[in-house]
Amino acid sequence: MTVNLSRKRPQCHSTADMEIDARRSVVLVGSPNVGKSVVFGNLTGMYVTVSNYPGTTVEITRGRLADDSRAVAITDTPGMYSLLSITEEERVARRVLMENRPDMVVHVADTKNIERMLHLTVQLLEAGMPLVLDLNLMDEAERLGMRVDTKVLKERLGIPVVATVATKGMGMDELKKMILKEDILPSGPPLRYPETIENAIADIAKNLDSSYGISKRAVALLLLQDDHEIWQMVRDREPERYALVDAIVKHARERFADPLNYIITIERQRFINTLIEDAMDNDQVKGIPFRERLSRLSMHPVAGVPIFLGIIYLLYEFVGVFGAQTAVDFLEETVFGQYINPVANRIVSSIIPWKVLQDLFVNEYGIITLGIRYAIAIILPIVTTFFIAFSIIEDTGYLPRLAMLIDRVFKKIGLNGRAVIPVVLGFGCDTMATMVTRTLETRRERVIATLLLALAIPCSAQMGVILALLSGSTKALGIFVMVMGTVFLFVGFLAARLMPGERPLFYMEVPPLRWPKLSNVLTKTYTRVEWYFKEVLPLFILASILIWAGRITGLFDLVIKVLSYPTGWIGLPPEASKAFLYGFFRRDFGAAGLYDLKTSGALSGVPLVVSIITIALFMPCIAQFSMTIKERGWKMAVGMAAFIFPFAFVVGYLVNLILNGLGVVL
Amino acid sequence: MKCPLCGLEFNQEDGLKGCSGCKSMGACGLIKCPNCGYEVPAESGIVKFIKRWRKKTDESK
Numbered sequence: 025m026t027v028n029l030s031r032k033r034p035q036c037h038s039t040a041d042m043e044i045d046a047r048r049s050v051v052l053v054g055s056p057n058v059g060k061s062v063v064f065g066n067l068t069g070m071y072v073t074v075s076n077y078p079g080t081t082v083e084i085t086r087g088r089l090a091d092d093s094r095a096v097a098i099t100d101t102p103g104m105y106s107l108l109s110i111t112e113e114e115r116v117a118r119r120v121l122m123e124n125r126p127d128m129v130v131h132v133a134d135t136k137n138i139e140r141m142l143h144l145t146v147q148l149l150e151a152g153m154p155l156v157l158d159l160n161l162m163d164e165a166e167r168l169g170m171r172v173d174t175k176v177l178k179e180r181l182g183i184p185v186v187a188t189v190a191t192k193g194m195g196m197d198e199l200k201k202m203i204l205k206e207d208i209l210p211s212g213p214p215l216r217y218p219e220t221i222e223n224a225i226a227d228i229a230k231n232l233d234s235s236y237g238i239s240k241r242a243v244a245l246l247l248l249q250d251d252h253e254i255w256q257m258v259r260d261r262e263p264e265r266y267a268l269v270d271a272i273v274k275h276a277r278e279r280f281a282d283p284l285n286y287i288i289t290i291e292r293q294r295f296i297n298t299l300i301e302d303a304m305d306n307d308q309v310k311g312i313p314f315r316e317r318l319s320r321l322s323m324h325p326v327a328g329v330p331i332f333l334g335i336i337y338l339l340y341e342f343v344g345v346f347g348a349q350t351a352v353d354f355l356e357e358t359v360f361g362q363y364i365n366p367v368a369n370r371i372v373s374s375i376i377p378w379k380v381l382q383d384l385f386v387n388e389y390g391i392i393t394l395g396i397r398y399a400i401a402i403i404l405p406i407v408t409t410f411f412i413a414f415s416i417i418e419d420t421g422y423l424p425r426l427a428m429l430i431d432r433v434f435k436k437i438g439l440n441g442r443a444v445i446p447v448v449l450g451f452g453c454d455t456m457a458t459m460v461t462r463t464l465e466t467r468r469e470r471v472i473a474t475l476l477l478a479l480a481i482p483c484s485a486q487m488g489v490i491l492a493l494l495s496g497s498t499k500a501l502g503i504f505v506m507v508m509g510t511v512f513l514f515v516g517f518l519a520a521r522l523m524p525g526e527r528p529l530f531y532m533e534v535p536p537l538r539w540p541k542l543s544n545v546l547t548k549t550y551t552r553v554e555w556y557f558k559e560v561l562p563l564f565i566l567a568s569i570l571i572w573a574g575r576i577t578g579l580f581d582l583v584i585k586v587l588s589y590p591t592g593w594i595g596l597p598p599e600a601s602k603a604f605l606y607g608f609f610r611r612d613f614g615a616a617g618l619y620d621l622k623t624s625g626a627l628s629g630v631p632l633v634v635s636i637i638t639i640a641l642f643m644p645c646i647a648q649f650s651m652t653i654k655e656r657g658w659k660m661a662v663g664m665a666a667f668i669f670p671f672a673f674v675v676g677y678l679v680n681l682i683l684n685g686l687g688v689v690l
Numbered sequence: 691m692k693c694p695l696c697g698l699e700f701n702q703e704d705g706l707k708g709c710s711g712c713k714s715m716g717a718c719g720l721i722k723c724p725n726c727g728y729e730v731p732a733e734s735g736i737v738k739f740i741k742r743w744r745k746k747t748d749e750s751k
Contacts, residue, residue, distance in 0.1 A: 056699040103699060110724045111704045418694040427695070445726055448695070453729070535697040547737050548730075555720070555731035 048096045049124060050089075050203050053117060053148070054132035055141065056103030059160045061085075062190040063132050064100040067200060082116040094204050099124065107147040107242065108249050108285070115253060121153065122237030128208050129153040130199070135165035135172060135187070136536070142296045143289075146214055149181065152239035154208035157185045158199060163192070169313050171305035180299055182211030213241060215295040217288060224248060224276035231269050234261035247273055249285040319425065319537045328429040333505065335422070339413050340491045340501050347409030348492030355401040356623065368392045384572045395568035398616045399561050403485065408553050410488035415548035419540035423448060428534060434516070446473045450481035455647040457481070458655055472519045474656055478648065479668050480512040482640050485556070489615035493622055493636050500633045500690050507637050507679055560610070567609040580605075594676035595684070596635050599626050603639065610645045629690045630683045638676035641668070691730075693723035700724055702732065
């Protein structure tokens with residue numbers, strides 16, 4: 025037996041350099057952060073070989089486990105969530121399984137997230153792997169009040185199941201013994217899919233002549249799930265049968281309104297749900313810890329709404345009251361009002377004698393006095409406080425829960441659940457979210473999601489300024505949230521009725537709730553603010569230049585005059601029309617225009633709330649509009665704009681009418 | 691890095707692959723999760739510098 029041993033240091037050997045000679049090979053697989061490397065370390069000791077997988081920078085670690093009678097080569101693979109690969113690491117891990125034909129595959133799973141982990145277990149069984157399930161991090165799961173009956177899992181899955189705490193060495197002897205002494209036979213697929221899919225699997229398998237290193241059933245499933253690498257493999261290995269396989273997959277796809285990947289994932293989830301129900305100790309489940317209870321409540325269709333509103337309120341207090349009232353007042357009134365603007369006016373007037381050119385840099389709409397002032401004095405403190413709050417929310421794991429909550433609300437109004445992802449992303453940036461709508465499968469979903477994003481989802485920057493505008497009146501905040509929520513549900517409901525179609529289930533992995541880390545929050549906030557400013561400052565300066573050019577040509581005044589009619593109809597002063605024009609450039613630029621009017625005293629009370637609601641519903645910014653054109657085409661983008669523009673003013677008009685009719689004082 | 695929305699762990703290089711078809715071609719400085727499409731800004735140069743400096747300090751202790 026020849027073994028090339030080295031200290032645990034990355035070395036660039038090719039796989040051909042490996043000289044670990046063992047008749048028996050075992051591969052460890054599992055998601056990232058499940059303690060796979062610790063399990064590997066426990067099994068192999070400190071002498072291992074690290075090499076790059078050929079043609080990639082992904083590292084594969086190999087080691088050896090031996091006793092008096094047997095030696096086993098152990099391979100640790102990169103993190104893999106699923107056999108359906110997304111990342112390079114996952115592709116490499118899959119190739120290791122396909123090329124090595126191991127005698128045993130040990131799936132290392134995080135017990136506290138067993139529900140998510142079992143998806144890979146199911147896929148490995150479908151792939152015909154001789155599998156052992158290692159339920160690692162058992163101590164953490166027990167601390168959360170979870171108790172998993174490994175016997176039930178063993179019986180139902182037909183494979184050995186070992187409970188371990190690799191960091192403490194617990195259960196490792198049993199695992200070592202299993203690896204050295206037991207011969208595992210593949211147990212076969214644990215579940216059956218709907219008949220159409222099963223028929224397609226059988227037809228595809230019949231037409232696959234080559235060997236793939238995994239079962240033909242698994243290859244067929246990956247083809248049905250549209251895995252590009254597997255498609256390429258089949259194209260290369262089965263040139264004569266490829267067209268037939270392609271026809272079988274297309275035929276199966278046509279039989280379902282939803283993508284087959286979705287149908288297959290949901291079927292696996294159903295199987296896992298029943299398995300978990302039987303394998304988890306119900307008495308323990310009753311004693312759910314506070315964090316888990318909070319997690320469930322935050323996704324509950326009834327309890328989740330007040331939690332969401334509570335978060336919005338805290339956000340409002342932090343951004344609107346602290347960020348806007350303290351920091352903005354100082355920067356706007358003291359720094360810019362008393363120092364920068366007067367000094368800039370004086371310098372520019374002394375250098376440039378022509379009033380027209382002076383206006384480009386200073387005075388009412390100059391680059392310094394409008395563009396840079398908006399960016400630094402108004403937007404900077406507001407978005408910084410908003411990004412601090414957003415980073416905290418992100419770090420706690422609330423965002424996927426918000427997605428699940430919105431999904432449940434979506435179902436009530438008959439909308440498709442998967443549209444939730446771009447809608448949640450829209451709270452960050454609507455332009456990016458509009459691009460993400462392309463990942464939705466049907467035209468119906470894409471159109472509805474794009475419309476809702478353009479109409480009723482304020483982006484993070486606009487949201488920050490809106491919260492600042494609403495500062496000082498929780499009643500105004502309540503009215504804003506209520507109107508926006510009603511519009512969102514009403515338009516979504518209407519759109520879903522006008523465009524009927526399938527409303528399938530939505531499935532998303534939900535990570536555990538956790539305390540945010542200060543270093544993470546600060547890093548994320550700084551990175552976001554820096555990124556935001558790099559993007560926003562040139563645009564604000566460009567907007568100032570365009571306004572300046574518009575004023576010279578008279579176009580600016582003409583547009584302001586045209587816009588002053590609808591703003592007048594909704595009870596706003598003529599100056600408010602400028603803010604709506606700014607809103608075309610960027611949503612936050614428009615909201616900053618309203619902020620200016622508020623601080624000058626030109627806008628307050630009911631008209632202020634009406635203007636905020638109208639500008640939030642109003643046209644998307646230029647970037648989002650051009651993205652809508654790109655993604656949905658000219659006709660659809662113009663059609664949406666033609667609906668949104670009057671709709672925003674109609675809603676503003678109605679809100680003004682109702683609030684004044686009820687005698688509401690804000 | 692880890693996606694804050696769906697929890698997928700991926701390399702920054704994988705996060706740039708989702709940008710094909712976008713006009714800015716990755717110049718926006720955002721990293722897109724290859725699974726759900728959630729975008730986060732790439733780590734700032736200053737943050738990277740501070741992390742490297744802290745790592746060096748820790749190693750020298």
